[in-house]
Amino acid sequence: MTEPSKPQTAERAETPAEDDAQPSTGAPTADARPTADAQPTPDDDSMRGGEPAPVDVVTVADAQDRTSAESLTALTALTTAPAAVAVPPVPTQPPGQRDDQERATATAAWLAEHPLVTAGPAPAAPEDLAPGFVPTGSQDEAAEPEQPAQVSERRARAEGPELATSLTSDRLVTRTAAPPASGWRRWLYYATLGSVNVGDSDAVRLQRALERRIAVRLGDETRYVPILSRKGGVGKTTVTTLLGMALADLREDRVIAMDANPDRGTLSDRNPGRATHTARQLVKDRFEVNSFTQLSTYTAREGSRLDVLASDSDPMVAHAFNDADYRAVTDILGRYYSIVLTDSGTGMVHSVMQGTLEKADAVVLVSGGSVDEARLASETLSWLEAHGRDDLVQKAIVVVNMSAGDGTRVNVDEIEDHFRTRVRDVVRIPHDRHLAEGSQVDFAKLRPATREAAVELAALVVERLAAE
Template sequence: MTDEKKHENDADSAPEPDGTPFEVVAVPDARDRVSAGSLAGLTLPQPIAGASVPPAPGKPPAGYLPVSSRVPEREEADPESDTGADTVAEPPADPEQASERRTRPEGPEPASSLTSDRLIEKAATPPVGGWRLWLYRATLGYVNLGDPDHVRLRRALEHRIATRLGERTRFVPVLSRKGGVGKTTVTTLLGMALADLREDRVIALDANPDRGTLSDRNPGRATYTARHLVKDRFSVDSFAQLSEYTAREGSRLDVLASDPDPMVAHAFDDGDYRAVTDVLGRYYSIVLTDSGTGMVHSVMKGTLEKADAVVLVSGGSVDEARLASETLTWLEAHGRDDLVKKAIVVINIGAGEGTRVDIDEIEEHFRTRVAHVLRIPHDRHLAEGSQIEFGKLRPATRAAATELAALVVDQLIG
């Protein structure tokens, strides 16, 4: 045996430091493994002095720190269970803390229900003016009496006017059997009130077969008229192109004027009205029609067929009131009882209330035939016969126009 092999044998049989020998088995073409028989001869090292030892019965171990809450005790393993693993017992749920909304039939609330209106506390708004606002400021906001009743009623009317009407265009003709009663004036006031408080588009169409004056009562001028739109209706395919035919200035109300040329031989007829309203119906939510006087001209046929509600204008005289009432009779005779039920009668006091005619009796007469009767008081700005500026009207006139707009919207959504 060579010295090298002898040295290897001595190393393999060398005893451990504790004096216990162990045997190494060599396995060909494999890793060195410790034989099972040699494991019995292994002696584990003894614990070092000072190490932690199990505590005596009834005493906590060394280094024990008390805690405020107890760890949930483990339940005994179920002998019949497959795994036999220990399970932690959960504390019973407090029925008072469980939300009642989880047991409702429609299920839990969606994320969309968490709105700012629901979650953010609203601060009371200060009064708009007057002594109520002075008191609010003097008390540094601690005393807030709110707005007076007339302000709250005005806000309620504005909210009604701003109600959405859906995707379909609504048509509202303004009718009169007699000229000079303020039909064009009422159309302008109604259109301005609607356009000022609504987010969608509102337009007033002058459908007078002859020369109409709707454009004269509204600010702004347009290069083209309703007759031009009839001729170019197939080439208008956007609102930007349609805006070239309408006028708007100082108001959100768009106006489509009639032809002012007195030499025009062809009057605006039913076919022209239907062609124009087909174009306007693609871009506007409400179309007001300033109809001509009378009920038998050709434009009136298409006007009444498309009407969703009507506004009937009467003056403050005896003959004007009688002709307006006969208009309701004409509608009933031609099978339009639905329009009569939804009609709104406007009594325009253009000549003032200094006459001997009892306006209250006129109102009472129309209340027996329609649901709503409204009076527009005399206003010097309206009596001028020129362009109407909504801000120059008397407060009572503006309030009447706003109420008329609210009534019209109520009929359109009803």
Template sequence: MTEDKRPTPGPETQEPETREPETRESGTQESGTQEPGTQGAGAESTATNRKGSSGARAAGSEGHVSESAAADQDAERAEESDAAAPGTAPVDSAPIDVVTVSDAQDRTSADSLSAFTSLSVPLDPSAVPPAPTEPPAGWLASHPQATVGTAAEREPGPSAGGTWGAQEPESPDAPVGAEAPAGHAEQAPVGSERRQRAEGPEPAASLTSDRLVAKTAAPPVGGWRRWLYFATLGYVNVGDSDTVRMQRALEHRIAVRLGERTRYIPVLSRKGGVGKTTVTTLLGMALADLREDRVIAMDANPDRGTLSDRNPGRASHTARQLVRDRFEVTSFAQLSNYTAREGSRLDVLASDADPMVAHAFNDADYRAVTDILGRYYSIVLTDSGTGMVHSVMEGTLEKADAVVLVSGGSVDEARLASETLSWLEAHGREDLVRKAIVVINMAAGDGTRVSVDEIEEHFRTRVQHVVRIPHDRHLAEGSQVDFAKLQPATRKAAVELAALVVDELTED
């Protein structure tokens, strides 16, 4: 390579001739590889060539550099090119605008990076990606997108909404269960489907034992059915007999709630000795044993009553004393001192043993006592005295919600009981007659020639319900009644009587 050096004719400054900068390919071989020893030298030569090219362009643009200075620079640039890449021929090409510094960065310290950052490299406008919303024509073909997602999502082109490269978000008002748009992966439902209900989530009250606990049938009560259940280790359960199921139905009827008001049931009879006190005791024990609330039986006989004698337990106070202390009794604990309870859940309020004192128990006293009992008991049974015209009977019938009429198995006892119904109708208490329950007490036994069936049919023509209590040796003793010692038929009759009474009370 020869350089043309011409002497300067004088002080005048002439514009240097414009000549193309000569460049050499550094570090290239025909095989496309570079020897390890020449890689750093090629990078350095490239940077030097760029520096010389920049100086030449600056001198040509200003027009104030002398011809000798330009010649010296050309000679120096040629010598450096020959030293960097000996044996290579010059190649006429455009200035190199992109510098590869992958290998140079490994050997360049942090202080020398300023040499690369200070270079002014003109950028090609076509190499800069435009805004995503306005892609130029032909840019996508030369610059394919590198996105993450499914194959459908990597395809270039505008979305359904007209925005290039953007995915339209799902509408928050989209209905549950609608098909997802094409190209979107199906998402698993979040939470339970019950949260999508219009009424909202389930309340805590819905977590009941009936819903959460598995049901298991109870073993039979007795008989061969129970033996078969345990013999097969519980695999065979034929259930209870019809008799047991009917008994449970009666018990369920007795346990029904009666509301917030106290109910009063008097036990009436116009003749003594027919078992009025015995029926009151049986009815009270059946109600108290099968109900969850409180039941009390009160002896309101103006004469000497025997209700406390037929019930276990003894109380130190009587109904007459309760009347006297009625303003001091303000709690159930205080009232318990006047009642007796032993061997049964039935509370008993006895009458005075002295006939002269008991005769003073009148209608006002009865109302005062029942007002106190009505605060703490749900059902109040009244063992009324013999007859219908004594002083206590007026208040008894006025407060009565239902009546139990007791009759014996003889002719005169049945006739007097039927006349009692006629007396109630004559005094304007047809409501009590419609709800009356007649009890035929067979305490004397069935040894007579009286047809008890005919007596029962007579009363069914006047009232809806008639109950027959069979003869029981335990009741015939005239002592304290133990409900567990009664015959099964007697207990069944008592439970049936209690169920009928509750049925009448629930109809109010």
């Protein structure tokens, strides 16, 4: 009997030398080893009777190639992530019938077995990022910076907050225009219940401008202004009184007029009020006067803010008032007064005149409306220039006093033109019946033109003193 021949499949499986010699295209894995399934079993159809069934034979090399290809496909699927990171959907049908707790446990286990892989290059290092770079996609990192609280511009000033002294009435209180002073303008204002205010006239505005010039501050030092004249009877005392009243009424500081006439002075007679002491007595008690209250007992003031220091009525006593006494009195007055007016005598060579001119900050020269009075006044300017007081001549103010009367044929305009060639300002005091009486002067009883002239003179004097 002839032996049955061996299957060809077994012959191929036993001779894998040629296939092993070829290189593998993929890395071998544990699943690539040949298994016993490749061997025929007694239950195979090939061992039964009849013709053997065709069998696909897979060599070791083919198994390795297939396994490598499958491994490469799986690795590629894992490393290649979609463009947008997304959480895999929860399995719609988890195995078996589970309640909600089992379904959540199964979902968490599935997510743990399938970790997410973020595709793309690694994030840049902090030093590689551009200045001001804010990454997108994160609410914490891309949040807007917190805006500073709104603060007042005044509080953010470099010089710091404002002081309490800046809260003035001029800043906080809304001002309204004052009603007109007089005339039809004032009547129209009240007739329309204040709805129509045309303001004051130009004359009133100029007058108020003069008053503001008089009220200007002069500093810490006392200023001395002598009123000079080389001829008696020209109204030197009258001009001193008018100037002193205008200054005292429109200024906030203290003003005093002193009678320094070596002869019988009349300054106290032209001013209201009576004093029980004189300048000579103040010299005797000068070391006992230590306050303004004590000094006020030596001065007179009544009906006006002007203080007056009178001279002695006895001519023999008045002659004893010399240069040293004048300096002693003015030193005391300089402690408590801002402006000291001196009603000087007619003698330019008198000893009192020396101290008067040395302390003078400005001078007022009085001239009458006659030929001789004007000539003597002009000679006084020449005397000052001859004695080296050109500075006083440049600041001098000439007053042409016509208060006693102007019924002469003298051309007063020519007198004023003459003095304007020598000094800068000339003021004319018009005729006033109240001044012509020679009694006490009441500033409210003066004619408007006389008051305006007195205010103009006061403004010019303050202008000279402020220029110091």
